[in-house]
Amino acid sequence: MKYIDEFRNPVAAEKLAHKIKSSGTRMRIMEVCGTHTMAIARSALRPLLSPDVELISGPGCPVCVTSDTDIDRAIAISLMPDVVLATFGDMMRVPGSESSLSDAKAKGALVRVVYSPLEALKIAKEQPDKKVVFLGIGFETTAPAVAATVLKAKDENVSNFYVLSLHKLIPPALKALLSTEDLHLDGLILPGHVSAIIGSKPYEFIPREFGIPCVIAGFEPLDILSAISMISDMKKTNPAVEIGYARAVRPEGNPKALNVMYSVFEKVSALWRGISEIPQSGLDLKSEFAQFSASSFDVELPEPKEKKGCVCGDVIRGRVKPNECPLFGKSCTPESPVGPCMVSSEGTCASYYIYGD
Numbered sequence: 001m002k003y004i005d006e007f008r009n010p011v012a013a014e015k016l017a018h019k020i021k022s023s024g025t026r027m028r029i030m031e032v033c034g035t036h037t038m039a040i041a042r043s044a045l046r047p048l049l050s051p052d053v054e055l056i057s058g059p060g061c062p063v064c065v066t067s068d069t070d071i072d073r074a075i076a077i078s079l080m081p082d083v084v085l086a087t088f089g090d091m092m093r094v095p096g097s098e099s100s101l102s103d104a105k106a107k108g109a110l111v112r113v114v115y116s117p118l119e120a121l122k123i124a125k126e127q128p129d130k131k132v133v134f135l136g137i138g139f140e141t142t143a144p145a146v147a148a149t150v151l152k153a154k155d156e157n158v159s160n161f162y163v164l165s166l167h168k169l170i171p172p173a174l175k176a177l178l179s180t181e182d183l184h185l186d187g188l189i190l191p192g193h194v195s196a197i198i199g200s201k202p203y204e205f206i207p208r209e210f211g212i213p214c215v216i217a218g219f220e221p222l223d224i225l226s227a228i229s230m231i232s233d234m235k236k237t238n239p240a241v242e243i244g245y246a247r248a249v250r251p252e253g254n255p256k257a258l259n260v261m262y263s264v265f266e267k268v269s270a271l272w273r274g275i276s277e278i279p280q281s282g283l284d285l286k287s288e289f290a291q292f293s294a295s296s297f298d299v300e301l302p303e304p305k306e307k308k309g310c311v312c313g314d315v316i317r318g319r320v321k322p323n324e325c326p327l328f329g330k331s332c333t334p335e336s337p338v339g340p341c342m343v344s345s346e347g348t349c350a351s352y353y354i355y356g357d
C-alpha cells in the first residue's frame with residue numbers, strides 16, 4: 001500500500017502540476033491507452049492542468065476499436081449449434097450492427113464470461129461435445145497469454161478449442177493515425193502494459209518521422225504527471241521516446257512473451273473502428289495452428305449498419321471529445337450504450353460520463 005501511495009501523493013502531484021504549468025508552454029497531448037484515459041479522469045488531472053495542457057484520448061481501447069463486422073462475426077459464431085463462446089466481460093454489451101453478445105445469450109446462445117484464455121481451454125476440456133471459441137480481443141498485452149493457451153491446447157491434443165483472433169497491434173495504428181490526421185500533438189503518452197511486452201524501440205519512428213516526443217507511462221497519477229513533465233522538457237530539446245515506467249518496461253520489452261506470441265501468431269491486416277483497415281496491424285494464427293482458428297467458421301453476417309449519430313470513430317481518432325457527441329448522456333449512457341466507447345471500462349465516453357470532463 002505504501003508503494004502505491006508514493007505514486008498518489010497529492011502534494012507531489014500539486015508540485016509536478018505547478019512545474020508543468022509554469023514551463024509556459026501550452027501542450028496538446030494524446031494519451032493512447034484507455035487505461036490512461038480512465039486514470040486521468042479518475043484522478044481529475046484534466047482540471048488540474050487546464051488550460052495549459054489539453055489531454056485527448058487515442059485508439060488504445062481494444063473493445064472500442066473492434067469493428068462492427070468483427071463483433072457481428074463473434075455474435076454469429078455464438079449462435080451456431082454446439083458452440084460455447086468464451087469472452088471477457090467487457091464485450092458482452094458492445095453493440096454490433098443489430099445486436100450484442102448479451103442479446104445472443106438471451107436468445108439461447110452459450111456465451112460464457114471468462115477471466116483468461118486458460119479458463120476457456122478448461123471449458124473445452126470439460127465439454128468435449130462442444131466447440132469452445134475464445135474471443136481474442138486485445139493488444140500486445142493479451143496476445144502472449146492467448147498464444148500460450150493455444151500451445152497448451154496443441155500439447156494436450158484438445159481438438160475442440162478455437163480462437164477468434166481479433167488482436168491488434170498499437171505501433172501500426174499510431175503510424176496510420178499520425179499519417180492521416182493533423183492533430184497538432186505536442187506529445188504522446190504511450191501505453192505502459194503494451195510497452196512492457198514490446199519495449200520502446202517500436203515507437204522510435206514517432207519522434208523521427210513526426211517530430212513528436214513520447215513517454216511510456218505507468219497508470220498512477222504521478223506516473224502520468226511526470227510523463228507530461230518529461231514531454232514538456234523534451235519540447236525544449238530533441239523529441240525522443242523515453243521510458244517513464246522503468247519499474248515495468250525495458251527498451252527491448254519482454255523477449256520471452258514476444259517469442260511465444262510470434263510462435264503462434266503472424267501479422268495480418270486488421271480493420272480498426274474509426275481508422276480503417278491497417279496493414280500488419282492485427283494478429284491471426286499461423287497456418288500450423290489453423291486447426292484452432294475460428295476465423296473460417298461459416299457464418300452469415302448482417303449488413304453493417306451505422307449507429308446514427310454515434311461519433312465513436314472520431315472519438316477514437318482524437319478528433320472530438322465525447323461531450324461533443326449529440327447523444328452523449330442523452331440516448332447514450334453506460335446503462336444504454338449506443339457505441340462501444342460508452343460500454344468499455346476503458347472507453348473515453350464512459351470515462352467522461354462517469355467522472356466528468
Ligand code: SF4
Pocket residue numbers: 309310311312315322325326327328329332333337338339340341342343349
Ligand atoms: S457518446 Fe455514445 S453515441 Fe456518442 S460517440 Fe460516445 S459511444 Fe458513440
